[in-house]
Amino acid sequence: MEIRRLQENDHELLASALWLLIPESERGSVASHAYLKQALGCKNCYFLLCLVDSTPVGYLSAFRFPAVENTSFQVYLYDIVVDARFRRKGIGTRMIEELKKCCIEDQVSRIWVGTSLDNEAAKRAFEITGARKVRETYIEYIYDLDEGA
Ligand SMILES: CC(C)(COP(=O)(O)OP(=O)(O)OC[C@H]1O[C@@H](n2cnc3c(N)ncnc32)[C@H](O)[C@@H]1OP(=O)(O)O)[C@@H](O)C(=O)NCCC(=O)NCCS
Numbered sequence: 001m002e003i004r005r006l007q008e009n010d011h012e013l014l015a016s017a018l019w020l021l022i023p024e025s026e027r028g029s030v031a032s033h034a035y036l037k038q039a040l041g042c043k044n045c046y047f048l049l050c051l052v053d054s055t056p057v058g059y060l061s062a063f064r065f066p067a068v069e070n071t072s073f074q075v076y077l078y079d080i081v082v083d084a085r086f087r088r089k090g091i092g093t094r095m096i097e098e099l100k101k102c103c104i105e106d107q108v109s110r111i112w113v114g115t116s117l118d119n120e121a122a123k124r125a126f127e128i129t130g131a132r133k134v135r136e137t138y139i140e141y142i143y144d145l146d147e148g149a
Pocket residue numbers: 079080081082083086087088089090091092093094114115116119120121122124125128
């Protein structure tokens with residue numbers, strides 16, 4: 001088992017991880033390799049995979065931004081998913097620990113993540129990797145900027 005942060009030329013691996021691990025309902029249209037390469041080349045993007053025999057079984061994405069009100073960099077842990085057949089084997093927590101390592105190297109002061117109130121697996125994975133619960137209610141909104149385009 002290998003956990004690694006993807007680099008610019010790993011676009012094929014990222015494409016196969018998205019195909020294997022992200023539910024069809026959440027995937028939207030298939031991203032081109034050029035688009036994935038651009039995302040992988042962005043220093044503010046963290047894409048981590050867990051590979052077993054070269055096959056992606058875990059995926060994590062996170063994004064860094066400057067919190068200008070206190071001059072620190074923060075990271076939003078946007079997505080984490082482990083293949084259902086490989087859950088409860090420590091893969092989720094290992095990917096989070098790897099993200100923490102990358103963030104410490106990049107002088108990030110805080111990682112921020114949210115999940116639904118009933119997602120026991122995610123809550124446990126965040127707590128045992130050292131996250132502190134700050135709130136228990138949250139409503140999510142989206143601006144669909146491409147609607148009607
Ligand atoms: C959340 C998720 C990534 C965790 O990955 P994982 O590899 O199974 O996590 P780990 O094996 O590292 O387990 C972390 C902890 O959570 C616990 N855990 C895992 N699944 C659990 C469940 N269904 N209920 C309660 N605890 C659970 C584990 O036992 C472990 O705690 P422990 O060491 O005290 O036993 C995985 O369940 C998943 O892919 N879920 C679907 C996608 C999702 O909901 N992502 C989160 C969106 S915010």
